Amino acid sequence: MSRIEIRWHGRGGQGAVTAAVIVAEAAIAEGKYAQAYPEFGAERRGAPVRAYTRVDTNPIYTRAPIRNPDVVVVLDPSLPKELYLEGLKSGGYLIINTKKSVKEVYESIGRSDIRVAVVDATRIALETLGVPIVNTAMVGALVRVVPIARIETIEEVIRASFSGRLAEANISAVRRAYEEVKVST
Amino acid sequence: MQEVKWRRLPLNSNYAVAYAVKDCDVDVIAAYPITPQTTVVEKLSEFIANGELDAEMIHVESEHSALSAAIGAAAVGARTFTATAAQGLELMHEMLHIASGLRLPIVMTIATRALSAPISIWCDYSDLMNTRDASWITLIASSAQEVYDSVIQAYRIAEDPRVLLPVMVAYDGFIMSHTYEPVYVAENPEVIREFVPRRKTWLTLDPDKPITLGPIANPDWYYEIKYQQVVAMEEAYKVIKEVDEEFGRRFGRSYGVIEKYRIEDADIVLLTYGGLFGTVREAIDAMRKRGINVGGLRLRLWRPFPAEEIIESVKGKKLVIVLDRAISYGARIAGPVALELMSTMYRMSEKPEVLSVVVGIGQRTVTEEDIAEITALGMKYLEEKRVPNQTIYWGVRA
Numbered sequence: 001m002s003r004i005e006i007r008w009h010g011r012g013g014q015g016a017v018t019a020a021v022i023v024a025e026a027a028i029a030e031g032k033y034a035q036a037y038p039e040f041g042a043e044r045r046g047a048p049v050r051a052y053t054r055v056d057t058n059p060i061y062t063r064a065p066i067r068n069p070d071v072v073v074v075l076d077p078s079l080p081k082e083l084y085l086e087g088l089k090s091g092g093y094l095i096i097n098t099k100k101s102v103k104e105v106y107e108s109i110g111r112s113d114i115r116v117a118v119v120d121a122t123r124i125a126l127e128t129l130g131v132p133i134v135n136t137a138m139v140g141a142l143v144r145v146v147p148i149a150r151i152e153t154i155e156e157v158i159r160a161s162f163s164g165r166l167a168e169a170n171i172s173a174v175r176r177a178y179e180e181v182k183v184s185t
Numbered sequence: 186m187q188e189v190k191w192r193r194l195p196l197n198s199n200y201a202v203a204y205a206v207k208d209c210d211v212d213v214i215a216a217y218p219i220t221p222q223t224t225v226v227e228k229l230s231e232f233i234a235n236g237e238l239d240a241e242m243i244h245v246e247s248e249h250s251a252l253s254a255a256i257g258a259a260a261v262g263a264r265t266f267t268a269t270a271a272q273g274l275e276l277m278h279e280m281l282h283i284a285s286g287l288r289l290p291i292v293m294t295i296a297t298r299a300l301s302a303p304i305s306i307w308c309d310y311s312d313l314m315n316t317r318d319a320s321w322i323t324l325i326a327s328s329a330q331e332v333y334d335s336v337i338q339a340y341r342i343a344e345d346p347r348v349l350l351p352v353m354v355a356y357d358g359f360i361m362s363h364t365y366e367p368v369y370v371a372e373n374p375e376v377i378r379e380f381v382p383r384r385k386t387w388l389t390l391d392p393d394k395p396i397t398l399g400p401i402a403n404p405d406w407y408y409e410i411k412y413q414q415v416v417a418m419e420e421a422y423k424v425i426k427e428v429d430e431e432f433g434r435r436f437g438r439s440y441g442v443i444e445k446y447r448i449e450d451a452d453i454v455l456l457t458y459g460g461l462f463g464t465v466r467e468a469i470d471a472m473r474k475r476g477i478n479v480g481g482l483r484l485r486l487w488r489p490f491p492a493e494e495i496i497e498s499v500k501g502k503k504l505v506i507v508l509d510r511a512i513s514y515g516a517r518i519a520g521p522v523a524l525e526l527m528s529t530m531y532r533m534s535e536k537p538e539v540l541s542v543v544v545g546i547g548q549r550t551v552t553e554e555d556i557a558e559i560t561a562l563g564m565k566y567l568e569e570k571r572v573p574n575q576t577i578y579w580g581v582r583a
Contacts, residue, residue, distance in 0.1 A: 021195070021365050024195055024365050024366075025195040025365070028193065028194075028195045028365075028366075028367045029195075031193075033366075033367060034195070034365070034366065034367070035364050035365065035366050036195075036364065036365040037197075037359075037360075037363055037364040037365070038363060060366070060463075061462075061463035061464070061466045061467050062463050062464045062466075062467040062553065063357070063360050063361070063364070063460040063461065063463045063464050064464045064467075064550070064551065064552040064553055065550055065552070067552070
């Protein structure tokens with residue numbers, strides 16, 4: 001694995017920053033190098049939020065923002081596509097929380113040079129957590145599609161950062177999304 | 186001597202500060218929350234609440250009071266800590282001089298941030314550069330690991346009887362304060378506490394042995410007392426190096442007063458400080474692949490200024506490009522470090538050209554491409570023998 005750069009898109013309150021940090025924590029726990037940071041500024045509930053994760057097997061020195069991510073993870077499908085497709089590398093991944101099929105997403109984004117993964121994370125979150133907070137489900141989808149950390153490590157990180165029942169509910173969300181995510185061929 | 190056991194944790198630089206302060210077993214913390222420093226004190230409160238740190242947390246009503254409380258605590262012999270940024274550091278400014286004038290070994294961290302007005306919560310080094318003449322030893326870190334290590338070193342330096350000056354450890358607000366990255370922290374903090382042993386090295390207030398701290402000094406003595414701070418800074422320079430070397434021997438990590446990157450055979454040297462050096466470093470690797478003979482220098486110690494090391498490092502180079510993230514308004518060379526470098530180089534017989542460049546003001550983005558373009562511009566100026574004797578404001582819409 002060389003360097004992988006991930007950009008997370010959500011709205012304030014959906015946990016995009018936490019998701020970015022969980023993935024970095026898992027990569028670091030596995031002995032890799034990682035950075036996770038929020039888009040600094042607007043963090044009002046409902047406002048578009050970005051967060052970033054950079055993972056590498058070698059040390060990371062740069063502190064320049066990620067402008068051409070390898071992977072974009074979209075927590076909120078109502079965000080404008082121009083926002084989350086910006087700079088996404090050709091050959092990169094769009095992992096999106098949606099009820100749509102891969103085919104339908106391709107039709108709506110108008111880009112065929114990227115790979116698409118879809119997961120109905122809102123439904124998973126409602127069924128596991130009882131609230132539409134989709135960040136952990138999206139982490140599950142991400143580590144299935146892009147192997148930057150093992151799902152077991154993600155689960156350990158979640159157990160360490162959430163308390164008992166909440167941890168278990170989030171782990172269910174991770175596992176469900178990991179199983180249910182569908183990737184373009 | 187007990188061996189240190191490291192834990193590799195994902196921490197941002199604010200949390201790295203908190204871990205270091207805990208591991209140094211401070212007695213008194215006085216702080217007022219300000220973005221982007223706030224989570225330093227939040228984490229420390231957590232450590233106190235869960236019993237990992239036995240310290241007094243004084244919640245004050247302003248930064249002026251925060252440093253005043255730290256001064257009071259240090260004056261009775263407590264190991265003290267405070268943290269701030271931006272307007273908070275400005276509000277403290279009066280007390281900065283009192284802390285250093287009273288020779289109190291206070292340690293403070295700064296998550297550097299732009300100054301208002303207009304209001305900006307984002308990163309640059311305007312706040313830190315305004316403290317230049319306050320007689321505080323000033324270290325600038327470029328990774329969360331270095332933040333952790335530097336805070337530990339800071340207590341050893343400050344409390345050294347040859348020094349007795351307060352120490353600031355600065356790092357990029359947001360760009361570092363809020364970025365998680367791997368940090369090795371001691372699993373057995375007693376090893377760190379051994380490295381920063383408690384020694385009563387400074388004059389303290391004691392009811393059984395009354396003294397007065399900070400009385401008036403008339404013209405017949407004020408100057409001599411202030412000159413002692415000049416001497417202390419000179420002594421500090423040696424102590425800072427000694428402590429860093431000992432830290433390296435003991436824990437396997439040391440930083441020096443400047444960091445050099447691929448400069449041995451370089452014609453052009455990029456000099457900067459803080460987190461930006463990481464970006465410069467990767468830009469240098471990319472430029473080297475294209476055959477450009479460029480290297481990097483990082484200023485880790487700002488006060489006292491590592492003049493000898495800098496002169497030694499730039500000797501024989503063709504061009505030094507200084508990337509500053511602060512503006513000295515009205516100065517022809519408006520980058521504070523560029524200005525310092527040029528005055529330091531004045532007596533060199535054969536000196537490189539210097540290009541002063543201001544970047545990243547109010548956290549304006551700086552990418553590897555910016556660094557490459559700035560380098561190309563510097564090379565063009567050099568070739569045409571017209572390196573400007575004034576600062577370039579990179580990327581500004583003027």
